[in-house]
Amino acid sequence: MTRLLVERCEVVVTVDDSGSELAGGSILIEDGVISWVDTGASPAAADERIDGRGAIALPGLVNTHHHLYQTLTRARAREQGLFGWLVELYPIWAGLDAEWERAAARVGLAQLALSGCSTTTDHHYVHPAGAGDLLEVEIEAARELGLRFHPCRGSMDLGAAAGGLPPDSVVETTEDALARSREAVERFHDASPGSMLRIAIAPCSPFSVTERLMRESAELARSLGVRLHTHLAETLDEERFCLERFERRPLELMDDWGWLGEDVWFAHAVHLDEKDVRRIGDTRSGIAHCPSSNLRLGAGIAPVRSLVDEGARVGIGVDGAASNEAGDLFAEVRQAMLVSRAPGPERGLTARDALRLATRGGAAVLGRDDVGSIEPDMRADLALFAVDDLAHAGAEADPVAGLLMGGPQRVRDLLVEGRPVVRDGGLVAADEDEIARDGHRVAARIAEAWA
Numbered sequence: 001m002t003r004l005l006v007e008r009c010e011v012v013v014t015v016d017d018s019g020s021e022l023a024g025g026s027i028l029i030e031d032g033v034i035s036w037v038d039t040g041a042s043p044a045a046a047d048e049r050i051d052g053r054g055a056i057a058l059p060g061l062v063n064t065h066h067h068l069y070q071t072l073t074r075a076r077a078r079e080q081g082l083f084g085w086l087v088e089l090y091p092i093w094a095g096l097d098a099e100w101e102r103a104a105a106r107v108g109l110a111q112l113a114l115s116g117c118s119t120t121t122d123h124h125y126v127h128p129a130g131a132g133d134l135l136e137v138e139i140e141a142a143r144e145l146g147l148r149f150h151p152c153r154g155s156m157d158l159g160a161a162a163g164g165l166p167p168d169s170v171v172e173t174t175e176d177a178l179a180r181s182r183e184a185v186e187r188f189h190d191a192s193p194g195s196m197l198r199i200a201i202a203p204c205s206p207f208s209v210t211e212r213l214m215r216e217s218a219e220l221a222r223s224l225g226v227r228l229h230t231h232l233a234e235t236l237d238e239e240r241f242c243l244e245r246f247e248r249r250p251l252e253l254m255d256d257w258g259w260l261g262e263d264v265w266f267a268h269a270v271h272l273d274e275k276d277v278r279r280i281g282d283t284r285s286g287i288a289h290c291p292s293s294n295l296r297l298g299a300g301i302a303p304v305r306s307l308v309d310e311g312a313r314v315g316i317g318v319d320g321a322a323s324n325e326a327g328d329l330f331a332e333v334r335q336a337m338l339v340s341r342a343p344g345p346e347r348g349l350t351a352r353d354a355l356r357l358a359t360r361g362g363a364a365v366l367g368r369d370d371v372g373s374i375e376p377d378m379r380a381d382l383a384l385f386a387v388d389d390l391a392h393a394g395a396e397a398d399p400v401a402g403l404l405m406g407g408p409q410r411v412r413d414l415l416v417e418g419r420p421v422v423r424d425g426g427l428v429a430a431d432e433d434e435i436a437r438d439g440h441r442v443a444a445r446i447a448e449a450w451a
């Protein structure tokens with residue numbers, strides 16, 4: 001057995017049921033699983049130690065929505081809303097290939113890791129003919145860096161010719177989308193406890209899929225025991241599209257198509273009425289809250305506090321870097337806290353509320369009960385953030401709140417399954433400079449082809 005002791009942290013933020021915080025706390029990890037969390041002397045001798053002094057220990061952050069391939073197509077359609085932005089970007093994304101996917105996934109995953117994210121999903125719905133298995137490419141990138149990964153096999157089967165928004169060049173046939181989704185689950189999904197790789201099935205959005213793909217994806221996912229994910233209620237354009245095509249609002253469609261429940265999570269959920277919010281809460285459906293993307297595209301602000309109060313499972317997501325314009329999960333958690341306060345301070349999120357959504361909330365959204373808090377028997381996914389540096393001088397009154405309220409920062413140490421992914425602010429298994437060079441090289445090729 002290997003024992004690792006993370007000792008004498010400034011504060012261990014456990015995110016347990018009672019929100020315990022242990023000043024001077026230590027964490028003992030045995031074979032990748034937390035076995036003890038407390039102050040004082042460790043109950044067993046450790047083979048390895050990490051000095052936690054000057055750092056706050058959080059559960060590793062969980063990212064509930066992303067499109068890694070978008071990482072290399074940023075700063076485009078800069079003044080557009082969602083539909084205009086998509087129409088400008090779809091033809092570029094039609095050129096996606098394995099080299100692009102690999103470079104983009106490595107840049108995006110490295111950014112996530114360096115912002116304290118230990119578990120991430122990815123929603124991959126662009127599969128140009130002849131591009132190969134792009135899901136496999138990103139799975140390989142997550143393995144290389146050491147992150148826990150929940151990629152979604154996404155799909156689109158409603159092209160412009162049939163009344164959808166995407167050009168026909170980026171959609172699949174319904175049959176292919178379903179067959180490839182089944183294949184992805186059978187090939188990659190690992191349901192075992194502590195799993196590093198789980199697959200979800202994820203048709204893209206109401207304006208890019210057919211009713212048949214939605215209904216049959218739900219049946220398929222349930223027969224295979226995997227989760228369902230899609231975009232929902234992101235913009236008023238989407239709501240108008242649904243009313244015109246189906247005479248129903250987005251959430252009503254989901255209800256009709258069997259797309260509500262504990263095994264479903266939606267990205268965005270901005271344009272909901274009170275009945276929608278209650279229905280999501282009653283069915284314990286999940287939400288990936290992506291505030292930066294929503295602000296950047298002028299989509300609106302999701303009713304996060306109401307969703308939480310009604311019983312929805314809510315996590316934070318960065319969304320793709322073509323709309324977030326970054327891939328920093330820690331920054332996104334702060335953004336969620338800040339934007340929740342825009343209507344007034346009374347119903348806004350506290351720093352600790354936001355951290356809870358980003359850890360246990362995200363784990364619940366992804367159906368994990370083995371990550372998201374620092375407690376015995378949980379997998380050892382930990383993010384240590386330094387608070388003894390220049391940026392935090394002056395936040396001594398409440399270093400935990402000060403950490404989040406103070407803004408984005410690079411994680412000092414990140415452990416996933418007890419293994420070091422980031423050490424002293426640098427990636428352990430990969431060379432950050434090489435990933436950056438490769439990202440710039442491939443992005444330059446893309447920019448040249450689609451100036």
Ligand SMILES: [Zn+2]
Nearest residue numbers: 231267319320
């Ligand atoms: Zn998205």
